[in-house]
Amino acid sequence: MHRLRRRADMPDAADPAPMNAPSRRKFRREGEERRRQDLIDATLDSVAEHGLEGATLRTIALRAGVTAGLIRHYFPGKEDLLQEAYAALMGRMTEQAKAALVMENASPRQRLAAFVTANLNAPIIDQRVFSLWATFIGRAGADPTLARAHREGYLGFRNEVEAVVAEVLAAERRKPDANELRHHAIAINAIIDGLWIEGCLAGEMFSPGELAAIGIKAIEAELGLAPEKQFQEK
Amino acid sequence: MHRLRRRADMPDAADPAPMNAPSRRKFRREGEERRRQDLIDATLDSVAEHGLEGATLRTIALRAGVTAGLIRHYFPGKEDLLQEAYAALMGRMTEQAKAALVMENASPRQRLAAFVTANLNAPIIDQRVFSLWATFIGRAGADPTLARAHREGYLGFRNEVEAVVAEVLAAERRKPDANELRHHAIAINAIIDGLWIEGCLAGEMFSPGELAAIGIKAIEAELGLAPEKQFQEK
DNA sequence: AGGCTATTTATACACTTGCACAACAACGCC
DNA sequence: GGCGTTGTTGTGCAAGTGTATAAATAGCCT
Incomplete structure (x- = not known):
């Protein structure tokens, strides 16, 4: 199991309890500057700890307390994030x-x-x-x-x-x-x-x-x- | 086309010219110390040029003039190769x-x-x-x-x-x-x-x-x- | 309260990475 | 010359990688 799906797996009749399905992660909307700073800090932490090779988007996002996709909302790509960091x-x-x-x-x-x-x-x-x-x-x-x-x-x-x-x-x-x-x-x-x-x-x-x-x-x-x-x- | 296969692709009746199929790369056997040194040098070159992140087994092998699999024959794993380098x-x-x-x-x-x-x-x-x-x-x-x-x-x-x-x-x-x-x-x-x-x-x-x-x-x-x-x- | 919208999540996807292993062939030995 | 050893290649594979995008919801405005 290397892909962590919570919903779309097994499209037909396999979920024994369809009631609790929509459990989606709760989140708060932070100000733009705050989020950017948090992401940059998380990037620096990741690089310091695991090096450039270990600083993956998922690691960074985990450390910043968000999911990886959000990074793309604030930075065009990983390279830009590293530059800014x-x-x-x-x-x-x-x-x-x-x-x-x-x-x-x-x-x-x-x-x-x-x-x-x-x-x-x-x-x-x-x-x-x-x-x-x-x-x-x-x-x-x-x-x-x-x-x-x-x-x-x-x-x-x-x-x-x-x-x-x-x-x-x-x-x-x-x-x-x-x-x-x-x-x-x-x-x-x-x-x-x-x-x-x-x-x-x-x-x-x-x-x-x-x-x-x-x-x-x-x-x-x-x-x-x-x-x-x-x-x-x- | 993201996987470069030369033989095993399309198992049934797709190769128009089965005569020239076995073309396999020519190689020479080098002495053990020579190979290890070449691999270490190729590793250092790769790291210097692309950083630890860009120093992949395939990049290193390409630079050393061999294929990636050979590295495993001389070093237990990538980490060991980096340590020795x-x-x-x-x-x-x-x-x-x-x-x-x-x-x-x-x-x-x-x-x-x-x-x-x-x-x-x-x-x-x-x-x-x-x-x-x-x-x-x-x-x-x-x-x-x-x-x-x-x-x-x-x-x-x-x-x-x-x-x-x-x-x-x-x-x-x-x-x-x-x-x-x-x-x-x-x-x-x-x-x-x-x-x-x-x-x-x-x-x-x-x-x-x-x-x-x-x-x-x-x-x-x-x-x-x-x-x-x-x-x-x- | 209820809708709007932008932030955030979740998922899909093409591709890469390190490692495993079977097939192959270069070279030494008889 | 033929043969076995083993250095070397080719290939497969699961676990990630960055990026793209649809779906959901938090929080503001009226």
Whole structure:
């Protein structure tokens, strides 16, 4: 029995109790945005748990608490759903990452340290998010759409880093040229990315705050900042 | 017509030319190791190109120049083939990465620089290898076997880094404690990993050797080494 | 209350997937 | 050369896959 029918099976005289037949699943109508978000979340959950291969429409629908057919009512096809899910993931990641930069009344150096700390702790250090990132980015080589989405996210992130670095160095009365600045941004970005991966894949190997401390020290070394004690973590 | 049959279709009196019927595919018997390697390579190619979802037994077999049924003769199931393919990939990656460390007649610092340079240029900087790495590692969260394989590879790599770092610092008459050494290794590992990703995903944004130069400078800063000019790249 | 309509379910369908197995033929051995 | 072994092919099959579509009903409007 691999097709689950509730009604149309055995068309002639086989149902012993025709009275209770119409039992159809109860449902509620949700708002359009709510449904789309639920479906996207369910998609990300499915991908994180079973990979792209295991994220079938039925699995996704089950997780979202609806039936598979409904997906087609909101998305033209599975590919579109995956695209939107990836876009949503990237949006949340960069949003969270950049949120740590909007600090009032803080020196550039403090803002940089806070940025690094935010990126190297929960919720950005998270195995589920990493799995999603890796699963999607693994297809960037073959899917130009994904590749462009990544490139934009990456450059946006790096530009943020470069801007803070410029402020930090300016506060130190240093005037780096454009290429020097770019190299610093690339290196710092690499440090954050690399530590992020290590934390996501083997978080329990590091004590709380350890990755952030390592990252801040490495970045300060990269920028040639004296490790002043006034910037210890609270 | 969705099933391609060559013989058994239409069992009675439908074949106009029964003479040419037995045309069966010619084949050669390869050695066992050769076949296994070919199948593993075809698997990696398929995964790199279409992701885990697109790597079907038929696709893999087609690429290996055999028919799908043969795979079952060498591997108990698809999952086993994927496991072995991942193991082979990791083996080649770490092998290449460590190969740069076995230099005779070189100072520790030169060996470190060569190690970084090797890891941040072709063939280790390679989009296909990155796609494979990301695709597999994305399932590490759900698959304990993959997670352990990664952990072992990662720790092995980091221990290599730590050993070279110890030599470099020893040559500078510095005696770091164990925790300091560990932090250096983690940071340097992150720098290499981060730059590796950037290079794989957007290699054309960097001029040749640029990533290696950035990496070496960042690592020397992390270790507090004076950027002596005698270590320029040839 | 009762109808309208768009959301939601249920089902159908063509096709794919991993696996099973029988038939076949390439190659070594006598 | 013939023969047996076994690597290899061809084919079948149940369980899914994404998509299409008819049927039902939830909830709003009047």
